[in-house]
Amino acid sequence: MADIQFIKAHWNSDLFNGKENSVTEAWFTKLCEFYSESQRHYHTLVHIENMLRLFDRFKHIISNKEAFLLAIYFHDIIYDPKSNQNEEKSVALFASFYDELMNHNVFDLTIKSQVIAFINTTITHTLCEMESISLKNDLAMFLDFDMEVLSWPTNQYSIYGSQIRNEYSHYSKEDYREGRTRVLKAFLKRESIYFSDIFKREKEQQARDNIELEIRNLLEN
DSSP: OOOHHHHHHIIIIIIHTTOOOHHHHHHHHHHHHHHTOTTOSSSSHHHHHHHHHHHHHHGGGOSOHHHHHHHHHHTTSSOOTTOSOHHHHHHHHHHHHHHHHHTTTOSOTTHHHHHHHHHHHTTTTOOOOOSSHHHHHHHHHHHHHHTGGGGSOHHHHHHHHHHHHHHTTTSOHHHHHHHHHHHHHHHHHSSOSOOSHHHHHHHHHHHHHHHHHHHHHHHHO
16 A cells, blocks of 8 residues: 555655645646556556655755656556557656646756656666766666566565566466566566666666566466
8 A cells, every 4th residue: 555645745845845736736636546547556656655765765866856756756657558658648648747837837848858758768678868977877766766676575576576467467378478578588688687886786686586586487387
């Protein structure tokens, strides 16, 4: 169960400096409704909360905190496991939010393109070139936050695996095994799963161990 008050506190204080209004309230309500849809088992408000808690731990090394937080809130706002347009639709919904808030002079003009770039990188989970080193470092941390689950303790990772399977329950056992194994093996082929030095140092090996175990379990069952 997600801590809604914690999630809302970041929304109000870190994004709007405590100056929330009917527009920001309406968007927060909409955000909660999207992340509470019935087809979601992992990509829920709990995922957003986990990323926000990582943000709290590492915010001292994040340069553009507003863009980073907006990317956290909106990167999975549209999530349909049967669709291949989730990121595109999430970007479109973020753009609507941004344009509405710009009428109230809330955000810097450069934030929109930065958040869109962050959301789009979650399609492949690979780093892309950004306009500055600091933004590229932010992107590395954002992608690592999003995939931090891969490094969870084995029992918690197993729960995550079950949640993903539930989201793809429309696939047969055989088709899911083939697709999921392909995705997991692609991560193992990377030189490193994580992009930031601290995640490589603290979380890389556990993530690889978890993925290898999940692949074995998929192939044996």
